[in-house]
Amino acid sequence: MPTNAPPGLPPNIIHGAVLSIxxxxxxxxxxxxxxxxxxVLAPGELxxxxxxxxxxxxxxxxxxxxxxxxxxxxxxxxGRVGSVPQAWRFEGVLALTVGEFLALARQRxxxxxxxxxSARAAVDAALAAVDLAGxxxxxxxxxSGGELRRLLLAHALHPRPALLLLDEPTEGLDAAALARFxxxxxxxxxxxxxxxxxxxxxxxxxxxxxAATWLDGGVRMRGAPDAVARAFAERELAGVDGRP
Amino acid sequence: MSELLAYPWFVRGLIAxxxxxxxxxxxxxxxVARRLAFLSTALGQAALTGLTLGLALGExxxxxxxxxxxxCLLCALALVWVKRRSTLPGDxxxxxxxAFTLGLGICLLVAVTQRFNIHQIEAxxxxxxxxxxxxxxxxxxxxxxxxxxxxxxxxxxxxxxSVAPPLARAEGIPAARLxxxxxxxxxxxxxxxxxxxxxxxxxxxxxxxxxxxxxxPAAPPAGARSHANAASSSAPRPARTWRIAPIVASP
Numbered sequence: 370m371p372t373n374a375p376p377g378l379p380p381n382i383i384h385g386a387v388l389s390i391x392x393x394x395x396x397x398x399x400x401x402x403x404x405x406x407x408x409v410l411a412p413g414e415l416x417x418x419x420x421x422x423x424x425x426x427x428x429x430x431x432x433x434x435x436x437x438x439x440x441x442x443x444x445x446x447x448g449r450v451g452s453v454p455q456a457w458r459f460e461g462v463l464a465l466t467v468g469e470f471l472a473l474a475r476q477r478x479x480x481x482x483x484x485x486x487s488a489r490a491a492v493d494a495a496l497a498a499v500d501l502a503g504x505x506x507x508x509x510x511x512x513s514g515g516e517l518r519r520l521l522l523a524h525a526l527h528p529r530p531a532l533l534l535l536d537e538p539t540e541g542l543d544a545a546a547l548a549r550f551x552x553x554x555x556x557x558x559x560x561x562x563x564x565x566x567x568x569x570x571x572x573x574x575x576x577x578x579x580a581a582t583w584l585d586g587g588v589r590m591r592g593a594p595d596a597v598a599r600a601f602a603e604r605e606l607a608g609v610d611g612r613p
Numbered sequence: 614m615s616e617l618l619a620y621p622w623f624v625r626g627l628i629a630x631x632x633x634x635x636x637x638x639x640x641x642x643x644x645v646a647r648r649l650a651f652l653s654t655a656l657g658q659a660a661l662t663g664l665t666l667g668l669a670l671g672e673x674x675x676x677x678x679x680x681x682x683x684x685c686l687l688c689a690l691a692l693v694w695v696k697r698r699s700t701l702p703g704d705x706x707x708x709x710x711x712a713f714t715l716g717l718g719i720c721l722l723v724a725v726t727q728r729f730n731i732h733q734i735e736a737x738x739x740x741x742x743x744x745x746x747x748x749x750x751x752x753x754x755x756x757x758x759x760x761x762x763x764x765x766x767x768x769x770x771x772x773x774x775s776v777a778p779p780l781a782r783a784e785g786i787p788a789a790r791l792x793x794x795x796x797x798x799x800x801x802x803x804x805x806x807x808x809x810x811x812x813x814x815x816x817x818x819x820x821x822x823x824x825x826x827x828x829x830p831a832a833p834p835a836g837a838r839s840h841a842n843a844a845s846s847s848a849p850r851p852a853r854t855w856r857i858a859p860i861v862a863s864p
Binding site: 431434435436449450451452454457459460462463465470472473474476477479480481482521524525534 | 639642645646764765766768769772773775776777779780782783784785
């Protein structure tokens with residue numbers, strides 16, 4: 370099983386790694402989504418996971434968050450985790466404003482007492498970074514799909530997380546928001562964050578990722594993003610539209 | 614009005630209502646946000662079973678807190694335990710629990726009414742604001758303060774876990790602990806308010822209290838400076854939403 374662990378590193382010990390996954394198995398043993406998956410993620414690395422629908426990419430991210438059962442071991446270094454989930458729609462049972470929504474994780478005082486000064490400053494900074502400045506008084510339930518995506522990015526990227534879990538983070542973003550997201554992500558990586566990126570946008574994977582894994586019932590291929598993305602595209606497009 | 618205040622039963626009833634309002638108001642919108650409205654209904658029915666169980670075991674009918682509290686807590690904890698291990702939707706599981714507890718309660722009721730006057734049991738089932746004792750008020754006040762302190766400490770986590778579970782997991786918020794904590798709080802709130810509201814009507818204040826007193830204000834209070842209040846004036850709201858309005862002005 371290929372792994373990006375440094376040579377000579379004991380497989381069960383994290384040395385400065387943000388995330389260490391060993392012999393991960395997902396899904397039922399009789400029909401596993403993925404088996405024997407290893408990964409060591411160091412600060413500054415962005416590892417892309419690509420593959421067909423149902424290959425287990427999202428399930429892998431959910432396993433890291435403890436949302437699904439898994440076999441093997443997943444260990445995270447201390448620090449904040451920023452997550453952009455793939456399919457999340459805000460259900461407007463509570464009429465939360467954008468500012469209140471972000472303040473939930475940025476202040477200890479209960480929100481029914483109001484937003485604290487420090488949380489408001491953090492919210493303003495997070496919203497400005499994704500070009501949503503001035504939207505803190507809008508209801509989350511009234512945001513468009515692209516705006517909601519930017520809100521999730523604001524939540525994930527501010528304050529800077531140790532680990533980023535990005536599941537189709539650019540879905541619904543316009544060109545300007547996409548460029549801004551890429552800049553923010555590069556800045557976070559340069560500052561020492563590490564991330565896992567799930568995306569079907571192979572051009573994005575080539576531009577941003579430092580390494581990539583093609584998942585297909587396990588690790589089909591791992592290496593430089595260019596090579597993995599090219600191999601995946603060739604395999605996937607074979608036979609489509611009369612291609613050989 | 615001042616004449617009414619001369620009657621101790623009226624004053625006690627008024628104090629009970631004033632104690633219940635902030636407690637159930639704070640709990641009710643979290644109940645709805647966490648999709649536990651049906652659970653409140655089921656717990657009301659479980660309270661009936663708990664009442665009859667308590668009476669059958671020799672509990673006095675004027676303070677049936679042991680039977681009601683014990684059985685409701687057992688049901689609530691069992692339900693959360695099963696829900697966390699099942700792939701069935703929560704309302705399906707609650708429906709099974711509700712049917713079981715109501716059936717058991719009615720069977721026991723038939724046996725218990727042979728020893729008690731049915732009107733005594735009716736008083737517990739439908740509640741009465743006018744029969745509140747000083748002991749009930751002390752219990753309500755003590756629990757209300759304790760519950761509001763716990764809620765204040767965990768409120769933001771509860772709301773984030775309710776509206777965005779994936780983000781709550783990423784923030785390290787313990788979902789299981791919050792699930793159990795909240796149903797324990799809800800059960801205790803139901804037990805202490807049961808004598809006033811009634812076992813069969815308890816679902817109304819715990820589920821829909823906010824429709825009566827917490828619906829979105831038409832305009833923000835004058836002078837309020839928070840995001841929340843300022844937002845009230847800017848955009849139309851969905852019809853069935855709960856507004857978290859700060860009760861004090863933000864700094």
